[in-house]
Amino acid sequence: MALENELAATLRAIRKQRGLSYSELNEATFRTTLSLIERAKTGVSFSKLAELAKALDFDLIALVALCVALERGESVGDALATASQELAAFAEAGGIELQQAQMEGKKLAKRPAGMPPKIQNMQAVLKLKAQGKTQAEAVRLLGLSQSSVQRYWHLE
Structure with missing residues (x-):
């Protein structure tokens, strides 16, 4: 699930809805990156995606939900309902505690070298x-x- 095309379409739509041109966005390198992403010519890291959402003043979760819904061919509401069910199951199975145990304050906790035990x-x-x-x-x-x-x- 690469979602390059869905991300490109979603970013174009957000930028057009907000009436933003490339020249109105922060840095020249950022404008170039956005242009490549909007043409589905490059992938994007999660941190870059978060930066894009912030620059467009758009919620990151909403951005991802729009992309996933488009890829699945379903409504955003259905995509969010599926995500909500998955999050509830994750939490019920102790996933939130496991997730929090992977952090030490704001830093990722170290784990032993090598593959984790099965x-x-x-x-x-x-x-x-x-x-x-x-x-x-x-x-x-x-x-x-x-x-x-x-x-x-x-x-x-």
Whole structure:
């Protein structure tokens, strides 16, 4: 879901609705970037998208909702209803707490180097360990690599 065309159409519409020309926008580099995005000639980072929304005095969530609705071929209300349901399910499953735990104040919390553990695999290895199985048996029974089993084996 790249959304370049939908973003281009949405930005054009917002700029035209607001009666803004390129010359009325801040910096020359910003005008060039907006021109490329409005022609679907370049992608955009999330931070650049937030800057664009701010420069156009348009809510970022509304901007994204408009793009997603256009891509899905549905109303903005339906796109927002789907998003609201997803957010509710995320919150109910403890996602908000998990999200907040990833931050230390306004900074991203550090995480250990390497790939994060796969919880189901880790639990399966530790269960076999508790049952008295060997690492080799865990490798064979679970189909995991020896290095993965060894890493999970020594967590407790």
